[in-house]
Amino acid sequence: MNGERGFIMSKNIIVGQSGGPTSVINSSLAGVFQAAKDLGASKIYGMRNGIEGLLNEQYIDMSEYLRTPMDVEILKRTPSAFLGSCRFKLPTVDKSPETYDKIIEVLRKLDIQHFFYIGGNDSMDTIKQLSEYAEAKNITDITFMGVPKTIDNDLAVTDHTPGYGSAAKYIGTTIKELSRDAVVQPIDVVTIVEIMGRNAGWLTAAAALAKGSDCEGADLIYLPETVFDIEKFLAKVEEVHKYKRQVLIAVSEGVKTADGKYVCEAAATNMKVDSFGHKQLSGTATTLAGIVGDKFGWKTRPIEFSTIQRCASHIGSLTDVNEAFLVGGQVVKAAFEGATGKVGIYVRVSNKPYMMNTDIYDVKAIANVEKTVPQEWIINDGTAVSQEAIDYMNPLIQGEIYPYMVNGLPKHIKL
Numbered sequence: 365m366n367g368e369r370g371f372i373m374s375k376n377i378i379v380g381q382s383g384g385p386t387s388v389i390n391s392s393l394a395g396v397f398q399a400a401k402d403l404g405a406s407k408i409y410g411m412r413n414g415i416e417g418l419l420n421e422q423y424i425d426m427s428e429y430l431r432t433p434m435d436v437e438i439l440k441r442t443p444s445a446f447l448g449s450c451r452f453k454l455p456t457v458d459k460s461p462e463t464y465d466k467i468i469e470v471l472r473k474l475d476i477q478h479f480f481y482i483g484g485n486d487s488m489d490t491i492k493q494l495s496e497y498a499e500a501k502n503i504t505d506i507t508f509m510g511v512p513k514t515i516d517n518d519l520a521v522t523d524h525t526p527g528y529g530s531a532a533k534y535i536g537t538t539i540k541e542l543s544r545d546a547v548v549q550p551i552d553v554v555t556i557v558e559i560m561g562r563n564a565g566w567l568t569a570a571a572a573l574a575k576g577s578d579c580e581g582a583d584l585i586y587l588p589e590t591v592f593d594i595e596k597f598l599a600k601v602e603e604v605h606k607y608k609r610q611v612l613i614a615v616s617e618g619v620k621t622a623d624g625k626y627v628c629e630a631a632a633t634n635m636k637v638d639s640f641g642h643k644q645l646s647g648t649a650t651t652l653a654g655i656v657g658d659k660f661g662w663k664t665r666p667i668e669f670s671t672i673q674r675c676a677s678h679i680g681s682l683t684d685v686n687e688a689f690l691v692g693g694q695v696v697k698a699a700f701e702g703a704t705g706k707v708g709i710y711v712r713v714s715n716k717p718y719m720m721n722t723d724i725y726d727v728k729a730i731a732n733v734e735k736t737v738p739q740e741w742i743i744n745d746g747t748a749v750s751q752e753a754i755d756y757m758n759p760l761i762q763g764e765i766y767p768y769m770v771n772g773l774p775k776h777i778k779l
């Protein structure tokens with residue numbers, strides 16, 4: 365096939381990873397790589413640090429790193445973004461036409477026919493801009509496609525996102541484990557766990573998965589979809605404390621008070637903002653623990669799951685890993701069939717038994733849009749989630765995928 369262009373078209377592809385990593389973003393990368401290889405791609409390039417790296421002509425030939433099927437399997441089990449990531453907002457064409465000229469120049473230099481970007485709603489803005497630019501400039505020989513990803517689960521249209529199931533499994537598991545530790549001493553103690561997800565409470569809702577016959581789970585769960593009232597919160601803590609001395613609370617990093625301010629903003633001296641205008645959220649649990657401690661004088665313990673929840677691949681969901689791999693491959697297949705300006709999505713066919721299909725959807729409906737938890741799933745005056753929410757999350761955390769262990773620790777692949 366090589367060297368016979370015009371007879372059978374050889375295809376080169378390039379793939380990048382963008383935004384916050386997940387436990388399974390590399391499974392999607394593996395899916396892209398494997399499908400492109402199986403479909404006869406000549407060269408499979410990887411952007412170093414997403415579009416930001418590409419603009420500086422930083423890329424690798426992925427075949428040099430993924431030489432054997434075992435390498436691909438290890439990649440699937442390696443957390444975080446193998447290629448490196450970025451949070452880089454493409455300027456609009458009118459503001460910086462040279463940025464687009466540069467991207468096309470690099471793609472032409474590498475003879476790329478298919479461009480793939482694995483990312484969340486911000487990163488899909490890159491696919492939207494590039495596919496619109498290609499359309500406007502009548503560039504018909506390069507397709508631009510998005511592969512979904514985000515622990516936040518806040519992408520529109522898709523049933524859920526790759527990365528969410530594994531992070532939810534970590535959260536459910538760790539809340540279970542913490543709930544054992546939190547009650548170990550006969551003293552008054554309030555444990556407050558801060559969970560990521562920005563303005564969407566999908567991940568925090570996963571704390572509810574911990575509850576079962578062997579675990580009381582979290583006593584109070586606060587999502588960012590409802591206004592956070594400090595006085596009401598304190599009253600709830602006191603209410604729970606009346607029947608148990610150890611209170612366990614899960615709170616989203618993105619909870620806001622009625623004035624629209626993040627709770628963690630009160631504690632931040634110099635809050636960092638990324639290129640998409642997102643404030644770096646951190647410190648909610650510490651802030652609330654301080655308030656509870658001051659009010660009641662009890663021991664408090666703030667715990668921020670922070671980045672651990674998105675890289676804990678040792679407790680990954682097999683369903684999540686398999687789906688992430690699958691959707692990566694499906695997007696490649698669609699691109700090879702001519703699709704452009706589209707993103708892979710999951711379509712839930714049924715819950716019991718859980719059945720899921722993949723499809724592709726117009727990037728314009730997904731880029732820059734945040735999907736939040738439905739209000740009717742948030743119950744008990746904003747302190748719990750409904751059975752419907754649990755039924756939605758439960759299939760996504762099913763199945764175990766263990767790392768390959770070497771010398772007692774997980775084996776990973778790195779550049």
Ligand code: F6P
Binds near residue numbers: 451484514515
């Ligand atoms: O979007 C994914 C996410 O993990 C959010 O839940 C979180 O607020 C954000 O990324 C943190 O980003 P960073 O690691 O760049 O500070």
